[in-house]
Amino acid sequence: MRTINNRAIQIDLLKSRLSKHFWFGSISSIFLLSCFVSKADSYPQFQEFSEKNSGRSVNCAMCHTSGDGPTGEGPGQIGSLKAEEIARLNSARAALEPGSQVESPILNDFGNLIIKSLGKRKVLALRDEPAQLSIALGNRSDLDKDGICDGQEYLDGTDPLNAEHGDPLKLFRINLSKYKLHICLALLAVASISFGIVRLLKAIEILAAVRRS
Amino acid sequence: MTVSDRSKQSRKIDFFGFLVERFPLDKMNIKHMLEHKEVPVHKMSWGYYTGGLTMFFFMIQVVTGLFLLFYYQPTVSDANLSVEYITKYVSAGALIRNMHAWSASGMILSAVVHLITAFAMKSFEKPRELTWILGVVLLVITFTFGFTGYLLPWNQIAVNATKVGLQSVEDVGQYLPGLLHDVPRILRETFQGEASVGQSTLGxxxxxxxxxxxxxxxxxxxxxxxxxxLHGMSEGVDMKAAKTERFFPVFLFKDLTLWGVFFFILFTLSICIPFESFLPYPLLAPYDALGATPAGIKPEWYFFFVYYPLELLPFWVIILLSGMVGAILVLTPWIFAGTSRKVLGFIASLVSVYLIVMTVFGEQIYHLLKH
Structure with a gap:
């Protein structure tokens, strides 16, 4: 009974945020929301797996806009959404099959990519086998373009949206290959400067000796 | 003249003599300090390069720090954003920032190695007492650089770790007697500048x-x-070195070549491994005063040698040990004046093992003993 009451309160809250023009078209969405909103759609199974697999601390910010998860009144959380954002949230929640263009305001680019490429139904099914999420995502997508695919970043517990964050050893290998020209140039510069300094020091020494004599 | 007057005068002469011996005016010329300076060559000669390496890393710190100054905004609202801007949008910003972070670690590591080798080589012997004491103070300043720089990105780990650090400073007060009791609190208030870590602290x-x-x-x-x-390189070993090399240009050239090698290593590391990739990403999120404190807040690796014992042992034990170590470090030239280099080398090895074990395995030891 208490859960039903809570659900009703949350629906009322959402209703009050909907704009006048949007209200009539949203009845079906509100119905859908009533199925999901009781506990916002955060699936801690994925976070727990990533944390366990990588040994690193992971939080909701891997897939969600807010690091504290989708529930709450803060930025990127359900309680703070505007009417237009709720519409986007609803459309993301209705994207049961892969291929839909979703832009959920409570999800970040990685979260939206998961829904786009797998669909909500598959995500729900993967909760029991969170390790399979990486395989399902494949290795094509690399949102931050750091050379480590998003699925692998999920396994490593690193930020898939930050090119400056990844498994240090993997980043080292990738960047070493990516920047080999820069590194060769740096080596050349260091060698040239060292060569120049030797000559300079020797010249100073000779000059000093000449002056002494 | 009374006995006490004579004693005062003799103390004055002693102090003057001490200064003259440490700052010999006749040696303050290019000829003595550069042209005629010789560096002993022996199995511990590598120790002579650690000081120069520390200076090299400091120079990198200054240059990269100046570049960062162009864009960094020291306000709680913009600090994290400006760091993100530097990393993402400024040309070579990520490289400069990584060089700053990597060289900070390099500077602290080489300063510690320099201190330990100088101790093992007995480089604090008369008339080098001042060199040693200045070196110890420089090391403290280097660590303070690390502590103050840690806050500047204004992310979760930066602010929370600073809060813990400042609180620890204040906690020292309860173990101090009399007038000293309030000093740590005053220090904390001075550096913090307001009730909690905020804009004043950042400034x-x-x-x-x-x-x-x-x-x-x-x-x-x-x-x-x-x-x-002025005093040249210390002998470093018990037996007088059979061979020496000229400081200018032979040693200087080797020193500069080593700087070149380390610059290349630093450049490669900075371009290939972002320093922050070692930390869990929730700790790198902008600081949120209203949000939950993320798990895993800890200081930089160079404070692990004191951080993990602090987590395991009573606070007063750490204060006592820290006080003793500090006093021993400052008084080293007098405490170990008669100690052989063999014994000093043994002590230096023990200290090195402790520092390496606590830095590398400190977390595992902590979990092992706590659970």
Whole structure:
């Protein structure tokens, strides 16, 4: 009974945020929301797996806009959404099959990519086998373009949206290959400067000796 | 003249003599400090390069720090954004920032290695007491650089770790007697500047990090280097070295070549491994005063040698040990004046093992003993 009451309160809250023009078209969405909103759609199974697999601390910010998860009144959380954002949230929640263009305001680019490429139904099914999420995502997508695919970043517990964050050893290998020209140039510069300094020091020494004599 | 007057006069003469011996005016010339300076060659000669390496990393710190100054905003609203801007949008910004972070670690590591090798080589022997004491103060300043710089990105780990650090400073007060009791609290209030770590703290840490500490370090470093050049390199080993090499240009060239090698290593590391990739990403999120404190808040790796014992042992034990270590470090030239290099080498090895074990395995040891 208490859960039903809570659900009703949350629906009322959402209703009050909907704009006048949007209200009539949203009845079906509100119905859908009533199925999901009781506990916002955060699936801690994925976070727990990533944390366990990588040994690193992971939080909701891997897939969600807010690091504290989708529930709450803060930025990127359900309680703070505007009417237009709720519409986007609803459309993301209705994207049961892969291929839909979703832009959920409570999800970040990685979260939206998961829904786009797998669909909500598959995500729900993967909760029991969170390790399979990486395989399902494949290795094509690399949102931050750091050379480590998003699925692998999920396994490593690193930020898939930050090119400056990844498994240090993997980043080292990738960047070493990516920047080999820069590194060769740096080596050349260091060698040239060292060569120049030797000559300079020797010249100073000779000059000093000449002056002494 | 009374006995007490005579004693006072003799103390004055002693002090004057002490200064004259440490700052011999007749040796303050290019000929003595550069042209005629010889460096002993023996199995511990590598120790002579650690000081120069520390200075090299400091120079990298200054140059990269100046570049970062162009874009960094020391306000709680913009600090994290400006760091993100530097990393993402400024040309070579990520590289400069990584070089700054990597070289900070390099500077602290080489300073510690320099201190340990100088101890093992008995480089604090008369008349090099001042060189040693200045070196110890420089090391403290270097650690303070690390502590103040840690806050500047204004992310979760930065602010929370600073809060813990400042709280620890205040906690020391309860173990101090009399007038000293309030000193740590006053220190904390002075550096924090307001009720909690906020804008005043950031401003003060920024001022310390970019103005006061560099100035202090440059002045003390000048004194340290002057002493090194005036008194030359210490023998380093018990037997007088059979071979020596000229400081200018032979040793200087080797030193500069080593700097070149380390610059290349630093460049490669900075371009290939972002320093922050070692930390869990929730700790790198902008600081949120209203949000939950993320798990895993800890200081930089160079404080692990004191951080993990602090987590395991009673606070008073750590204060006592820290006080003792501090006093021993300052008084080393007198405490170990008669100690052989063999014994000093053994002590230095023990200290090195402790530092390496606590830095590398400190977390595992902590979990093992706690659970």
């Amino acid at each position: 003060r840490f920024y001022a310390l990090h970019v103005v006061l500490l560099p100035l202090a370090l440059v002045l003390l470093l000048a004194g340290h280097l002057l002493q090194v050049q």
